[in-house]
Amino acid sequence: MSDKNSYVFEAQTKQLLDLMIHxxxxxxxxxxxELISNASDALDKVRFNSLxxxxxxxxxxxxxxxxxxxxxxxxxxxxxxxIGMTEEEVKNxxxxxARSGTKKFLEQMKSQKNSDNNIDLIGQFGVGFYSAxxxxxxxxxxxxxxxxxxxxxxxSKGDGNYTLExxxxxxxxxxxxxxxxxxxxxxxxxxxxRYTIQRLVKKYSDYVRFxxxxxxxxxxxxxxxxxxxxxxxxxxxxxxxxxxxxxxxxKNDVTTEEYNEFYKMxxxxxxxxxxxxxxxxxxxxxxxxLLFIPSRPPFNFTQPEFEKGLDLYSxxxxxxxxxxxxxPDYLRFVKGLIDSxxxxxxxxxxxxxxTNELKKISSNIEKKVLDILALMLKNNRxxxxxxxxEFGESIKMGVYSDMQAKDKLINLVxxxxxxxxxxxxxxxxYKDRMKPExxxxxxxxxxxAQSIERLPHMEAIKDSGYEVLYFTERVDEFMxxxxxxxxxKKLRSISQGDIKPKEExxxxxxxxxxTDVLTAMKTILGDSVFDVKETDRLRDSVVCFVSKEDGITFxxxxxxxxxxxxxxxxxxxxxxxVNTTHPLFEKIKNEFESNKESEMFKEYTHLLYDEACIVxxxxxxxxxxxxxxxxxxxxx
Ligand code: ADP
Ligand code: MG
Numbered sequence: 001m002s003d004k005n006s007y008v009f010e011a012q013t014k015q016l017l018d019l020m021i022h023x024x025x026x027x028x029x030x031x032x033x034e035l036i037s038n039a040s041d042a043l044d045k046v047r048f049n050s051l052x053x054x055x056x057x058x059x060x061x062x063x064x065x066x067x068x069x070x071x072x073x074x075x076x077x078x079x080x081x082x083i084g085m086t087e088e089e090v091k092n093x094x095x096x097x098a099r100s101g102t103k104k105f106l107e108q109m110k111s112q113k114n115s116d117n118n119i120d121l122i123g124q125f126g127v128g129f130y131s132a133x134x135x136x137x138x139x140x141x142x143x144x145x146x147x148x149x150x151x152x153x154x155x156s157k158g159d160g161n162y163t164l165e166x167x168x169x170x171x172x173x174x175x176x177x178x179x180x181x182x183x184x185x186x187x188x189x190x191x192x193x194r195y196t197i198q199r200l201v202k203k204y205s206d207y208v209r210f211x212x213x214x215x216x217x218x219x220x221x222x223x224x225x226x227x228x229x230x231x232x233x234x235x236x237x238x239x240x241x242x243x244x245x246x247x248x249x250x251k252n253d254v255t256t257e258e259y260n261e262f263y264k265m266x267x268x269x270x271x272x273x274x275x276x277x278x279x280x281x282x283x284x285x286x287x288x289x290l291l292f293i294p295s296r297p298p299f300n301f302t303q304p305e306f307e308k309g310l311d312l313y314s315x316x317x318x319x320x321x322x323x324x325x326x327x328p329d330y331l332r333f334v335k336g337l338i339d340s341x342x343x344x345x346x347x348x349x350x351x352x353x354x355t356n357e358l359k360k361i362s363s364n365i366e367k368k369v370l371d372i373l374a375l376m377l378k379n380n381r382x383x384x385x386x387x388x389x390e391f392g393e394s395i396k397m398g399v400y401s402d403m404q405a406k407d408k409l410i411n412l413v414x415x416x417x418x419x420x421x422x423x424x425x426x427x428x429x430y431k432d433r434m435k436p437e438x439x440x441x442x443x444x445x446x447x448x449a450q451s452i453e454r455l456p457h458m459e460a461i462k463d464s465g466y467e468v469l470y471f472t473e474r475v476d477e478f479m480x481x482x483x484x485x486x487x488x489k490k491l492r493s494i495s496q497g498d499i500k501p502k503e504e505x506x507x508x509x510x511x512x513x514x515t516d517v518l519t520a521m522k523t524i525l526g527d528s529v530f531d532v533k534e535t536d537r538l539r540d541s542v543v544c545f546v547s548k549e550d551g552i553t554f555x556x557x558x559x560x561x562x563x564x565x566x567x568x569x570x571x572x573x574x575x576x577x578v579n580t581t582h583p584l585f586e587k588i589k590n591e592f593e594s595n596k597e598s599e600m601f602k603e604y605t606h607l608l609y610d611e612a613c614i615v616x617x618x619x620x621x622x623x624x625x626x627x628x629x630x631x632x633x634x635x636x
Contacts, residue, residue, distance in 0.1 A: 004165040010096055013130075014160045020133035021158050028134040029189070032197065033204035033265055035078045035132060035176055039065045040208045042082025042174060049083070056146055067197060067214040067240075074180040074192050076136075080210075081173035084145040087164065090152050094129060094141065095162060133158045135191055138179035144169045201240040204265055209316055211239045245316050247290040247339055251278050263292045267335045271295045274387055277336075277372055281364065285357050289365055291336035296390055301333065308332035310365075312352075313339040325353050326362045328405065330398030331369055333391050338365075370408050377412060377426070385424055388414050396479045410483050415476075416449065418458065418468040427486045435465055440492035441485075443469040445477055445555040456541035456615055457494045463539065468494055477555055495616075497549030499537045510534045514580050517589050520596070524605045525576065528621075535577035542582045543612045547572040554616060576612060603629050 009017065043063040050057035059081065066079045085093060132139055137157060144151040151169025156162035180192055189196050194216055201212050215235035246254060246262045260272040273292035280288045291310070300306045308329070309322030316339065327334055342357050352358065377384040388395070398409045414424035419433075430441060442461065446452035452470050461468060471477055480491040510518075514534060522532040530548060538544060547553050551573050552560075560566035578585060588604045595601070610626045613619070620626050 004163050006161055006163050007091075007095060008161055009156075013096060016130050017133055017156075017158045017160070020130050021137075028131075029191070029200050030204070031131040031135050032078075032191070032200050034128050036065060036201070036205045036208060036212065037265065038129060039078060039080035039082060039174070039176075040205075040210060042080050042084070043210045045083040046081075046172075063210050065208070065210055065212045067201075067212065069192060069194055069197070069214070071192055074182070076178045076180055076191060076197075077175055078178075079173065079175040081171065084148075084172045084174055085143045085152065086145045086148045087152050087166075089145065090141070090143065090154050090164065094154055132176070132178055135180055136178035137181050140177040140179075141174065142167060142169065142177070143174040144172055146172050198238075198240050204261065206241045207244065207246045207262060208241055209243055209245060211243060212241045213237050213239055245313075245339070247278065247288050247337065248316065254278070259290075259292075263335070266337075267292070269294060269335075273335075274383065275372060275376065277368060279368060285340065285342055285360050287338055287340035287342070287361055289336065289338050289361075289368070291334055291365070291369065293334060293369075293387065293391075295386070297333060306332070308334075310334070311337035312343065313337060314343045315339070315341050319343060320352075323353070323358075325358050326365060328362075328366050328398070328402060330394050330402055330405070330409070331366065333394055334369060366405065370405070370412070373412055374408075385414070388412075388424065393473060393475055396473070396475045399479045400475060400482045406483060410486060413479070415443075415469040415471070417470055418444075418453070418462065420467075422449070430467060430469065431487060431489060433467060434489070438466055439490075441469065441489045442466055442492055442494050443471050443476070443480060444494045445471040445553070448472055451617075455494070456538055456544040457546075459539035459541060460537040461494055461499060464499075471555075474559055477553065477559070481556070493547075493553045493555070494537070495545070495555075496547045496553050510580075513589070513593070517585075517592050518578060520592060520601070521576070521578070521605045521608075524602050525609055528574070528609065529576045530573040532576045532578060534580050537577065538579040538582075541615070542579050542584045543608045544577050545612045545616055545618075546575045546577050548575060554618070574612075576609060578608075603632070607633070 008014075043065070046057050046063060047060050050060045063081060066077075068077045068079070069075070070077075139156055139158070141154040142151060143154075151167040153165050153167045154162055183190050183192075191197065194214065197214065198216065201214075205212060214237070216238045218234040218236045246258065256272075256276065259276045259278070263269055263273050263276070264271075269292075272295065274295040275293040277289065277291040277293075289310075298306065307322045307324065308327050308331075309324040310326040311321045312319045312323045312326070323338075326338060338361060340357070340361065343352065343355075373384070373387070376387065392414065395409055395412050399406045399413060402409070410427060412426075414426055415430075416422055417425055417430070427441065434441075444452045444455060444458065446455065449470055449472070452458065452468075452472070458468065471480070477493070480493075483491060485491060510533075518532045518534065522529065525532065535544065535546075537546075545554065552570050554572045557566070557570060557572040560570060588601060591598050591601045591604065607626070607629055610620050613621075
């Protein structure tokens, strides 16, 4: 047998330990949930391996977790006959923080100096094994793997070091031995108390599929007199958990609280789900689905390492986690699991992913979630808007990228608008409020509501009483381009094409003198503009740019080139629209009419062009020239 060796925890682990040791987190009890969940995972691995190596793992019928308590030494031990760990595994799994979730936890902790927030984060990330340091000042882990002849003992007092030594041990599995801290005055409960432990197992780990056993004081028989002279308490081994998985229970027998407890434990969430979906389907394919819509996106939702997917079980036995084929991309925020007896346990992941059963279940689930969301929108607007505030972008991405689902999804999209008073409305509601003569569903793009309201393009459209959808997210216009229309009404940017419906039989006529001025302006501006024409969308402003009806919008051109996706070099062609009723136009018209070759007229034209750029937030092509012109004008 080798000697005891000392190791130093890596810096990050040490930080985490310090936090646990000094924690004033009030839900310290979660340590038990974490240790039981580790034990349960270790047992799952045995059960899973036994499918392919039945000779090596013979005891699948006897897999269990045992909690033992020694009051006199304040020792709480959680034992399992699970997969165990080799020396290497102890070093890697316990001695370092491999989990990206824990790393992220530490990053967040660093960025939030306030210690109250740190405490919240413990619950949010459920930092696993290390959470035991909240309640213990000495932790010993003894373990043996089937792949090793000897056992290992790990011990740490949470002081930044741990020791490892070989031990004699013949049985596979792991014991976590916690030397509990002395009970402090402000502790509301003592984890050495069997009834406390019993209650916590029931609360957090009831559904664990393996028995969790503990010795409990024997119940006295009713006819036995309580004052019988007995100085030793008799114990009997009880199974503390019911072991039925929550999803196999009847919906009516499960409370929302129980669903949420399960959800938080299983998916390491810290807030209740906003919606819980529990369905059983029988028929050609049989399955149970238990799905949760989180109330907030996870911290890494927008990062590439985020993995979507549902966990897959067959008759209560875990097959795989995060099976991504079960969820379309736009529903990547959904958490949950599927249990179907139709899957064989030892089928390989690769084969499984391409089975028809999986495809069928996936499309059923997609339909179910969309139906639930539609119902929520109809019956519980407040809840839906809360959901939409968090995941609306995913829904819009769906309209953009999912050809099959987009017709359903567009009904779930909400926008704030020019007349909605900062409230969300759906496209159905928009359509119901359209003016009788209104041809299009109008939208405007901008960074926020204020910048949209400042657009000159909004001036006349407001007068006409047309409502304008506010597109403030990048995905919005992509979505509109992909949807094209809603129930027969085309979606149209307010900075594109004509705004007023063409009155039948009447071509719009422009005064011949005005036309001359506009034509002269076009000649001066040359290829910078596609056209110069009279506007019907301005009131107080003199000019604005409009893009060609059959081209792309300015916003799309900008987004495409910013994201480096404009491979065809698409440009939004500029049409300079001029407000011919504006006093300034009157002035330059006079200038032009007094002298067709007027230098002044040319300068005005260039300045108006630059002005249109500024208002749309486009860069001025030659800022120096612009300032020279402006200065010259001021000097006049
Ligand atoms: P997580 O469970 O999220 O991976 P933990 O900190 O809870 O994070 O545990 C770290 C790792 O230690 C586990 O992934 C597992 O490999 C190992 N481990 C912990 N407890 C046990 C156990 N009882 N049996 C076998 N391995 C364990
Ligand atoms: Mg764990």
